[in-house]
Amino acid sequence: MPAARELDIVLFGATGFTGGLTADYLATHAPPGLRWALAGRNADKLETVRDRLASLDERWDELPLLHADVTDPDTLAAVAERARVVITTVGPYLEYGEPLVAACAAAGTDYVDLTGEPEFVDLMWAAHHETAVDSGARLVHACGFDSVPHDLGALFTVGHLPDDQAISLRGVVRLKATFSGGTFHSAMHSFSRRGEMREARSARRSAEPRPEGRSSKPTGARPHRDPVLGYWLLPLPTIDPIIVARSGAALPAYGPRFRYSHFAGTRTLPYAVGGALGAGLLGLAAQVRPLRELALRRVPRGEGPDAARRDASWFTVHFVGEAGGQTVRTKVSGGDPGYTETSKMLAQSALCLAFDDLPPTAGQVTTAQAMGQALIDRLRADGITFEVVA
Numbered sequence: 001m002p003a004a005r006e007l008d009i010v011l012f013g014a015t016g017f018t019g020g021l022t023a024d025y026l027a028t029h030a031p032p033g034l035r036w037a038l039a040g041r042n043a044d045k046l047e048t049v050r051d052r053l054a055s056l057d058e059r060w061d062e063l064p065l066l067h068a069d070v071t072d073p074d075t076l077a078a079v080a081e082r083a084r085v086v087i088t089t090v091g092p093y094l095e096y097g098e099p100l101v102a103a104c105a106a107a108g109t110d111y112v113d114l115t116g117e118p119e120f121v122d123l124m125w126a127a128h129h130e131t132a133v134d135s136g137a138r139l140v141h142a143c144g145f146d147s148v149p150h151d152l153g154a155l156f157t158v159g160h161l162p163d164d165q166a167i168s169l170r171g172v173v174r175l176k177a178t179f180s181g182g183t184f185h186s187a188m189h190s191f192s193r194r195g196e197m198r199e200a201r202s203a204r205r206s207a208e209p210r211p212e213g214r215s216s217k218p219t220g221a222r223p224h225r226d227p228v229l230g231y232w233l234l235p236l237p238t239i240d241p242i243i244v245a246r247s248g249a250a251l252p253a254y255g256p257r258f259r260y261s262h263f264a265g266t267r268t269l270p271y272a273v274g275g276a277l278g279a280g281l282l283g284l285a286a287q288v289r290p291l292r293e294l295a296l297r298r299v300p301r302g303e304g305p306d307a308a309r310r311d312a313s314w315f316t317v318h319f320v321g322e323a324g325g326q327t328v329r330t331k332v333s334g335g336d337p338g339y340t341e342t343s344k345m346l347a348q349s350a351l352c353l354a355f356d357d358l359p360p361t362a363g364q365v366t367t368a369q370a371m372g373q374a375l376i377d378r379l380r381a382d383g384i385t386f387e388v389v390a
Contacts, residue, residue: 005084005109008354009036012068012079012100013089015045017304018114018144020052021343022089027053027060029347029382031355037064039079039086070096073103080107085350088113093120094193101128101139108135110353114346116146116239119193122200125364126207133363138370143349144342147243148367149317149384150262152376153332154244155368156386157319158254165324166257171244172229172265173236175315177337178305216248216258228320228329231265238262247368255323265318310336318389334384341384348378 011026013019026036040046046065053060068079070090080086080103090096093115104111105128115121121141132139142151150171161167218241223234241262248254304310313336321328334341349367352358356374367375376386 005082007035007037007064007083009034009085009087009350010039010066010079010083011036011087011089012039013087014038014049015040015042016089018339018343019089020049021339022087022347023049023053024056025343025347027056030057030059031351037066037083039066039068041067041069043067068100070099073099076100076103077107080104080109083109085110085112085354087346087350089346091115091117093117094123098124098127102131105129105132105135105137105139108137110138110140110350112140112143112346112349112353114144114146114342115141116144118239118242119197119200121239121242121364122197122204125204126200129364136362138353138361139364140349140353140367140370141364142239142243143346143367145315145337145345146238147240148345148349148375148379149315149332149334149337150240151243151247151366151368152372152379153317153319153330153386154260155247155251155253155372156332156376157321157328157330158248158258160328160330160388161255161321161323161326163253163255165255166259167255167321167323168259169244169319169321170226170233170261170263171240172226172231172233172263172318172320173315174231174265174318175313175337177313177315178309211249214249214252214254214256214258216245216254217260218242218245219259219261221261221263226263226265226320228327229265229318231267231318233263233265236262236264243366244368247366250366250369304339310340313337313340315341329389330387331389332384332386344382344384345379348382349375352378 011019011023014023023038038046038049043065050060050063050065053063066079068075076099086104086109088100093113094117097120101111101124128139153171154169157169158167221235226233241260244260248258315337316331316333319330349371352371352375358371358374361370380386
C-alpha cells in the first residue's frame with residue numbers, strides 16, 4: 001500500500017447522483033485527518049459539489065479538486081499516482097471504466113467501483129490483473145449492493161459451517177427500492193451483450209488458475225418454493241453469484257466443494273410469475289436496439305429518488321447454508337439498497353482499504369477476499385445488520 005501518497009482517497013464521479021451521495025457520506029463520516037479529493041472533468045460542477053460538502057462540514061472549504069477525464073489517460077494516471085485509493089461511480093463501466101482501472105493497476109493504487117457488469121469485470125481481469133499483482137494494487141469491483149451484501153453475507157454464513165465439508169448455500173433477496181438510472185443503463189447494456197459476456201467469461205475461465213483440491217461454482221435452478229424460508233424463488237441473473245463463487249475459490253473457509261445459488265424471493269406465486277415475465281421482457285427489449293434506446297431515454301442517468309423515498313426503502317438477503325448435515329440461516333439487512341446503502345458500502349470499502357489491517361492481496365480481488373471481516377465490522381457499526389437467524 002503506497003502510504004506515502006499525497007491523498008488517501010480520490011472520488012471520481014461526485015457530480016452524478018450516486019457519486020454525490022458517496023461524497024456526502026465521506027464528508028460526514030470522514031475519520032480525523034482523512035486526505036481526500038474530488039476528481040472529474042467539469043470544474044464548475046466539482047466546485048458546486050464542494051460547496052455543498054462545505055455546508056455539511058467547514059473542513060471541506062478547500063477540498064482539492066482534480067481534473068480527470070476518461071478520454072485523457074494522462075489525467076487519470078496523474079490522479080492514480082497521487083492517491084492510495086480511487087473510487088469511481090462513472091458508468092456504464094464497459095463504456096467508461098477501463099482507462100481508470102489501467103491507471104490504478106499501473107500505479108499500484110487500490111481501486112473500487114459499483115459495477116454490476118460481468119463482462120467488464122472479466123475483461124479487466126484479463127487486461128489488468130497481472131499488472132496489479134506486480135504493482136500491489138487491489139482492484140475491487142462490485143462494492144455496492146452489487147455485490148457487498150451477497151459476498152460478505154456468504155462469507156459470514158460459511159463462517160458458521162464446518163470448513164472441511166462440502167457447502168451448499170443459497171441467497172434470497174427481498175427489497176423495496178428504486179434503482180438508479182446508472183444501474184438501469186448498465187443492466188440494459190449487459191443484457192444486450194450476452195454473447196460478448198459469454199466470450200469474456202469463457203476466456204477468463206480458460207486462463208484463470210483454479211484452486212487445487214477444491215471447487216467453487218455458482219449453480220442455476222428453476223423457480224420453486226423454498227422449503228425452509230417459505231418464499232417463492234426466482235433465479236437472479238446478476239453478477240452476485242459469480243462474485244460469491246470467486247470468493248469461494250479464493251478462500252479455504254468455503255470448504256472443499258462450494259456451490260452457491262442466487263434468487264429473488266416473493267411471498268406469493270403471482271409475484272414470482274410477474275417478476276419472471278418482467279425480467280424476460282426487459283431482456284427482450286435489450287436485444288432490440290429501438291426498444292433499448294427508448295427504455296434508456298425514459299430512465300436517464302444521474303437522477304434518483306428524493307430522501308423521503310430512499311428512507312422508505314429497504315433490503316434483506318436471507319442465506320441458507322448446509323454442510324455435513326448441519327443447516328444455518330443468516331440474514332443481511334439494511335435500508336435503501338440502490339443509493340443510501342450503496343454509497344455507504346462503496347465509501348466504507350475505500351476507507352477499509354486505506355486504513356484497516358487487511359490480509360495481503362493484490363490483483364483483481366473480491367470484497368470478501370480483500371476486506372472480509374473488517375468490512376463486515378465497518379458496515380455493522382453503521383447500521384447494516386449481519387445476523388444468525390437459526
